[in-house]
Amino acid sequence: MPEIVVISGKGGTGKTSVTAALAHLADHPIICDLDVDAPDLHLLLQPRPWRQEEFRSGFEAAIDPLACQGCGECQVRCRYGAINPRGEIYAVDPLRCEGCKVCVHFCPAQAIAFNERHCGRWQISDTRLGVMVHAQLFPGQENSGRLVALLRQQAKELAKTRGQALIICDGAPGIGCPVISSLSGVDLAVAVCEPTPSGLHDLERVAQLCEHFRVPVAVIINKHDLSPDRTREIEDLCRLRRMPLVAQLPFDEAVVKAMLVGQTVTEYDHGPISQGLTQAWQAIQALTRDRRAA
């Protein structure tokens, strides 16, 4: 089944609003929110969870204050600055602990426990637009890449058991571990960008990343009317990198108004931005069809 992920490099360009609209325009796809760090898609889709699971991944060290002899071996070994003296003994700063186990291994008093980390929670829910797989990493936690991989696996299984032909994913900003984890093996990445210096710069980096992982990219320019000059620069970049430009969306307050009432913008009205998104969706379908056929 085709799997499409919406990304952007730069945050706040409109990934989630675009994803929600595409999910509305598609026929009940499997919907997946891969921005596990700061997920927002649920605010538009009001999911009703029917399965909830804890996400545990990785470990963290904890020094037993009664067993610690204060030798300081752990502090010397720790490359993350996560171990500091506390009185005559030592303590682990969980925010800095990488979970590498080196201190645990080398502690001569065997005073360091190695506890599994409870990093978040994931859910499968019904929504009016389709079944949704989503999660929340607890604030400050790591291993978002593993959680992204887990959600994608769940989405694929759901698609298979339900005979659903399409998975639409909302991606994370940036080019780091959760984004890399969301890209491997997808049919198409849809990059949403805005005509600003940051938008252009970040699109270029995310396009390089997709090239690195051999994922085809289609581009949507959001708020194109903010800067005709920058929009032309993005068009040039798309030509240069052979990335099809599937829509240019105008700045439209309907996006925020739809958000305020918890709707996708294509449900909210049929104005210029909704028309642009409909056109984008048709172009994206054609692209994934062509790719399948090839």
Place this chain on the structure above:
Amino acid sequence: MIIAVASGKGGTGKTTVSASLAQVWGAPVVAVDLDVEEPNLHLFLRPEINSRQQAWLEVPRVVEGACTACGACSELCQFKAISLLGDVLLTFPEMCHGCGGCLAVCPSGALTPDQRELGEILWGRAEGVGFLSGRLRVGEAMSPPLMRQVRQALAVLLADGGRDAIVDSPPGVSCPAVNAVMDADAILLVTEPTPFGLHDLALAREAFTPLGKPMAAVINRAGLGDDRVREFCQREGLPILAEIPFARRAAEAYARGQVLASVSDEYRDLFADLAQDLRRLAAGEPVRERVAAHA
């Protein structure tokens, strides 16, 4: 004094606020870009880069013929970066977190330090403002190791106490975001008055609270959505130090690559007031809200 400019949601205006604060700070200051995945601060401050250095992470390499296949290294590694396949020791450098455990535990000298490129660190100046930035190599998955090295470089720049720093942080609330605000004396959360802005502001507040640092908020694009962000801040005792009104003029200036503080006297004054309040906040002094003045 280090001020971290952060947010949960991306695109709320962190870089706009960071660049503007650096311009009006009124004392020696370094503008630091710790959003190493998508660094943007240089696009607005346009610094002259006078030094750049590649950043590396230590990873293990197998010394041909020395491994006794004891398995101590692969047993210790938590990141699947080294594994014993029969008698053959394989390393997966891109998985390595650089903890050094395998090198330390190997009894037969079969591992030697090698390096993985993380990206680069850049130093520069922009009209009297110091500039420091990290830039992650495209394809590198881990941003915290590079961020740690940029933070070390910043510590060197601030060592004599003669400078302050404004840190532009990555979006989100997971490990990279926490990494960026860890050394700060105060955290400024930039948000927008929309449901997404509110939701991610609440996450950021929750993520940074355990650090025990003074926090305050700036509401960007004020007037765009609803009042719930303001109500949240009041309920949480999070002082709102400024509201930047929603204006197409501001968005267009940003699209041209202009620093907002240099667009008009009004914006300049807004950021100068904000800078003063942040100094007080970082020093643990009470700050007054400036909502009414600029709403």
